[in-house]
């Protein structure tokens with residue numbers, strides 16, 4: 001049973017880590033994240049423009 005508890009703790013820790021990562025200042029826009037996962041770059045004009053300045057598109061939900 002000790003093993004199960006350890007796994008639960010690990011899962012909780014991971015969930016917390018993700019929550020903190022989500023609350024981080026800098027965040028990619030959903031569309032850009034999706035494109036990146038597909039091995040591409042986002043083709044939105046606004047996102048490309050933001051990327052040129054080394055930023056994430058705020059119009060699409062990104063944060064800088």
Ligand SMILES: [Zn+2]
Pocket residue numbers: 029030031032033042043044047057060
């Ligand atoms: Zn985008």
Ligand SMILES: [Zn+2]
Pocket residue numbers: 029044045046047048057058059060
């Ligand atoms: Zn955009």
